[in-house]
Amino acid sequence: MHLNDEFGRSFKYLRLSVTEACNFRCSYCLPNGYRKSAGPQPLKLDEIRRIATAFSELGVHKIRLTGGEPTIRRDFDAIAATIAALPQVNKLALTTNGYRLATRAQTWFDAGVRSLNVSLDSLDPVRFHQITGHDRCDQVLRGIDAALEAGFHQVKINAVYMKGINDHEIDAYLRLAQHQPLSVRFIELMETGDHASFFKEHHVSTDNVANKLLREGWTAKLKAADAGPANDFIHSEYQGSIGLIAPYAKDFCKSCNRLRFSSLGKLHLCLFGEFGVPMRAFLQSDDQLDELKERLMVAVKGKTASHKLVAGNTGQTSNLSAIGG
Ligand code: SAM
Numbered sequence: 001m002h003l004n005d006e007f008g009r010s011f012k013y014l015r016l017s018v019t020e021a022c023n024f025r026c027s028y029c030l031p032n033g034y035r036k037s038a039g040p041q042p043l044k045l046d047e048i049r050r051i052a053t054a055f056s057e058l059g060v061h062k063i064r065l066t067g068g069e070p071t072i073r074r075d076f077d078a079i080a081a082t083i084a085a086l087p088q089v090n091k092l093a094l095t096t097n098g099y100r101l102a103t104r105a106q107t108w109f110d111a112g113v114r115s116l117n118v119s120l121d122s123l124d125p126v127r128f129h130q131i132t133g134h135d136r137c138d139q140v141l142r143g144i145d146a147a148l149e150a151g152f153h154q155v156k157i158n159a160v161y162m163k164g165i166n167d168h169e170i171d172a173y174l175r176l177a178q179h180q181p182l183s184v185r186f187i188e189l190m191e192t193g194d195h196a197s198f199f200k201e202h203h204v205s206t207d208n209v210a211n212k213l214l215r216e217g218w219t220a221k222l223k224a225a226d227a228g229p230a231n232d233f234i235h236s237e238y239q240g241s242i243g244l245i246a247p248y249a250k251d252f253c254k255s256c257n258r259l260r261f262s263s264l265g266k267l268h269l270c271l272f273g274e275f276g277v278p279m280r281a282f283l284q285s286d287d288q289l290d291e292l293k294e295r296l297m298v299a300v301k302g303k304t305a306s307h308k309l310v311a312g313n314t315g316q317t318s319n320l321s322a323i324g325g
Contacts, residue, residue, distance in 0.1 A: 002059040003259065003296065005303040013228075013258040014060045015095075016052065018042060018079055019068040020263055020322050024097050025133030026121070028160060028189060028198055029319050033133070034068065040280075042263040045075055047283040049082050051261055054292045056088035060259075064093040064117075068263065068321050071100050077111050084112020091115055095158075099136055101143025105150040115154040116147050122159075123172045131165065148180060156243070161186040163204035170209060177240030185230050185243035190272075193318035206244040213242060228258075253306040260323050267296065268323050269303040276323075277302075 003011040019042045025033045043051070052063060063083055070076060071094075084092045093115035094108065101118065120140055122128040128137035147155050157176065161167060173184045186206050191199040210233075218233040221241065229252065230243030246252065253270075260268040265280025277299045282292040 001057070001293065001297065003055075003300045005300055007303070009256055009303070010059070011257060011259050011300060012060055013062045013064070014052075014055045015064045015066050015258055015260045016048070016083075017066050017068065017261065017263045017323055018048065018070045018076070019073055021072055022067060022069040022097070022321050023072055023099065023134075024069065027131055028162070028195055028202070029192075030321050031133075034321065040264055042073075043265055043280070043283070045078055045082065047265065047280070048079055050283045050286065050289065050292065051265075051279070052083045052086060052089070054289060054296060055259075055261075056086045057289075058293055058296060059088075061088055062091040062093065063089055064095060064115075065113075066095040069097055069099070070094065071096050071104065071108075077107060080108060080111040080113050093117065093154075095119070097132070098140035098143040099134070102139060102146045105143060105146040105152070109147075109150040109152060114152065115156075116152050117156045117158050118144055118147070119158045119160075120144075121162075122166045123169055123176065127166065144182070148182075154183065155181070156183040156185055158185050158187055160189055161204065161206055161209070162189055162202040165202055167204060170212065174238070174242065177242060178238050180240055182240040183230075183232070183243055184240060185245055187245040188247060190247055190320075192320060195319065205248070206246050209242075210244055218242065223255075229255075256303075259300065259303075262323050267299050269300065271320070271323060273304070 021034045021036070022030055025031055055063070065079065073079065080092060083089055092113050094113045095117040098118040098120065118140065121131045122137065125135065125137040129135045144155060144157070159166060159173060176182060177184045186209055188206050189199060189203045191203070213233045218235045221232040221234050230245045233242045260271065262268060262276060265283060266276030266278050268276045279292065279295065282288045282295060
């Protein structure tokens, strides 16, 4: 039994959000900070175990924990260890703003996390503070060093590439990848419901980064089967690599290999889709596993060919903290 859609795509990669809450106040995501609402609580550990088990028995072998900021959960270590223990999961990944990485990297590695994406939107401490609302650039950089020391197989740095904010920092990011095995990725700013005017002001294509890399001797790398959405570039004089994520590019969705599950128990077929398919009622007992798997397989058939971002349709996504970027 596998998760396949009507467009010939099969899904072996799940992004699982474990909380909507985030402690950072990134200007393009949650500029006023996360506000707790009176609604339902995030999935409990047992519910997370059940959904991860169902996906893994349907062929998903890579699971990424995301949020909000996943590591603010008190039971984060237990969540990681529980998912890492599933026999079919061979890659447990984490997307984090890195605020706890310096002290927790080894613990998370020991719990079974193998791949890390760390958000770092500026290498300039003052600008980092302006973007995130936190004066923690050095803390995150120390965290990245700690992750490399702890033995993480893959450490990726994610920078949302923004006109007039950090688009002059490319060389500084390249230097970061020169002597360390880091994959630095520039993500094009995506439009979300809350931030249409921010998007208009700061969105810029990463094409100019690609052109600069090619001019400077970098070459495009072939993609692995379970790879994420980045187009990667390598250079003989650099230990690390550079990735470009361009969601507005033609055919971006053709190779989509991932599904998303929210911290409130909904399956999201696309980051920019409509409401999400509620599944929480089927996460309440281990006896529901077969029914849950059946429902997931049926729901995935409803995945559309592509998002409609180019037409300015952001779906129900007001910002990315709810579903996880
Ligand atoms: N708190 C974690 C973190 O900071 O990485 C995980 C959640 S965050 C929503 C995941 C990723 O989405 C981050 O790399 C963030 O920069 C990115 N992101 C959020 N909003 C975005 C947007 N409008 N366009 C592009 N990337 C965005």
